[in-house]
Amino acid sequence: MLKFVLTVTGLLIAYPVISQEISFTYDEAGNRIRRFAERALPVRLVSFAAITEEASVTLTWTTAGEEKFSHFELERSPDGSDWTRITQVPGRQSVERLSVPTYRYIDPDPVPGRNIYRLKMVDTDGTVAYSKLESVFLHLEVRVYPNPAKDYLLVDYPSPEEALYEVFAPDGRVVVRGRLTRKSRIDLGAISPALYVIRLVLDSGQTFTRRIIKE
Numbered sequence: 001m002l003k004f005v006l007t008v009t010g011l012l013i014a015y016p017v018i019s020q021e022i023s024f025t026y027d028e029a030g031n032r033i034r035r036f037a038e039r040a041l042p043v044r045l046v047s048f049a050a051i052t053e054e055a056s057v058t059l060t061w062t063t064a065g066e067e068k069f070s071h072f073e074l075e076r077s078p079d080g081s082d083w084t085r086i087t088q089v090p091g092r093q094s095v096e097r098l099s100v101p102t103y104r105y106i107d108p109d110p111v112p113g114r115n116i117y118r119l120k121m122v123d124t125d126g127t128v129a130y131s132k133l134e135s136v137f138l139h140l141e142v143r144v145y146p147n148p149a150k151d152y153l154l155v156d157y158p159s160p161e162e163a164l165y166e167v168f169a170p171d172g173r174v175v176v177r178g179r180l181t182r183k184s185r186i187d188l189g190a191i192s193p194a195l196y197v198i199r200l201v202l203d204s205g206q207t208f209t210r211r212i213i214k215e
Helices: none
Strands: 003-008 018-026 032-040 043-053 056-066 069-077 084-090 102-107 113-123 128-130 134-138 143-145 152-156 163-168 174-180 184-187 194-202 207-214
Touching: 043 113, 043 134, 056 069, 056 113, 056 134, 069 102, 084 102, 174 184
Parallel strands: none
Antiparallel strands: 003 018, 018 032, 043 056, 056 102, 069 084, 069 113, 113 128, 113 134, 143 152, 152 184, 163 174, 163 194, 194 207
16 A cells, blocks of 8 residues: 655644644555644744834734744735745743743834734744734824924934935926935025925835925
């Protein structure tokens, strides 16, 4: 009798996390017999959550057991397809059995718009499983001040991206242009008093416009 065993891990998102072993056997008549066997992985994820706090995202998770567990890899994606590892957190196998290990990580530089997070859980033998997905939306707020302004403007936005800025005169001409990062200063000393429009274009493509008064 022939027997083949296929083990599939890291594909199922479940609490507790499980792996699945699929066995194929053939009887004397050549009929294939398929059997499934599931086993719990050494780590059992109890909760996983993401919460926005001003310009950052706080991620928390708890586990109920970490026997033979290595580490977590926290991943982020804007679309659920392209993932980036933002940190690696070691497991806490030394924690007493009666306690519930709790983890907390602050993502200081989420992208404007949608942020999707997941945990990649890696055991000491290399077995991998993934958590459920957590999604948050970060609204980008741009501050341009003081307004009215005399000699300069301050621009502040909660994103690590650079931006192109242009200041338009009442007749549509661009009178000031440059690049900036968050919490930057724009010199207005060379332009005449009037009502202007400033346009910011972030590297991600997001565009913001504000009216400003130059005194």
